Amino acid sequence: MADDDNDDIIPGERFTPEPEGGDAAGPGAAPEAPLMINGQYIKDLSFEAPAAPEIFALMQSEVPAIEVNIDVEANAKGENVFEVVLTVRAEAKVKDQLAYICEVIYAGLFTVNVPAENLGPILLIECPLIIFPFMRRVVADLTGDGGFAPLMLAPIDFAQLYQQRVLAAHQAQHAANDAESGNDEA
Numbered sequence: 001m002a003d004d005d006n007d008d009i010i011p012g013e014r015f016t017p018e019p020e021g022g023d024a025a026g027p028g029a030a031p032e033a034p035l036m037i038n039g040q041y042i043k044d045l046s047f048e049a050p051a052a053p054e055i056f057a058l059m060q061s062e063v064p065a066i067e068v069n070i071d072v073e074a075n076a077k078g079e080n081v082f083e084v085v086l087t088v089r090a091e092a093k094v095k096d097q098l099a100y101i102c103e104v105i106y107a108g109l110f111t112v113n114v115p116a117e118n119l120g121p122i123l124l125i126e127c128p129l130i131i132f133p134f135m136r137r138v139v140a141d142l143t144g145d146g147g148f149a150p151l152m153l154a155p156i157d158f159a160q161l162y163q164q165r166v167l168a169a170h171q172a173q174h175a176a177n178d179a180e181s182g183n184d185e186a
Contacts, residue, residue: 032113035122040131042138043085044105047146055099056147064092064099070156074123084108084127086135090151102143102151106135125158132156
């Protein structure tokens with residue numbers, strides 16, 4: 001006998017349940033955790049080794065040069081619910097020949113209950129710190145399964161990335177204000 005309530009597309013056991021009301025804080029009130037991870041998942045995954053198998057012989061005498069780019073972004077998905085997305089692109093070359101390209105887009109779905117002024121650091125520092133180890137494992141497994149040495153991403157200083165983003169935004173705002181005030185004088 002099939003239970004129609006269990007026909008969800010996403011299995012419930014993969015996600016943290018919503019908190020239920022009614023505790024010592026008052027009638028119907030639920031304690032709000034400042035940060036809760038609801039789930040995490042691979043959004044996109046790509047691995048290409050266009051020069052295989054010939055590249056393996058070349059790699060016996062030459063260590064590949066690997067360039068890694070990482071980006072983080074956050075998008076609102078509902079009231080206090082945000083998707084935080086880590087994107088990594090790793091490109092390995094031996095001499096000038098492409099060994100592989102590895103691209104992974106990994107995301108987490110978070111419920112965040114903090115004041116608005118704290119939202120940026122939570123979404124772009126704390127949330128990425130939570131999901132980064134899982135993305136790191138995916139990248140290592142993917143490159144290893146591709147026939148190469150597993151790529152072990154170094155820990156990322158998401159606080160520094162956030163500070164750089166804030167600084168760049170301030171500089172862009174100042175440049176826009178300067179351009180606008182220059183136009184007003186003309």
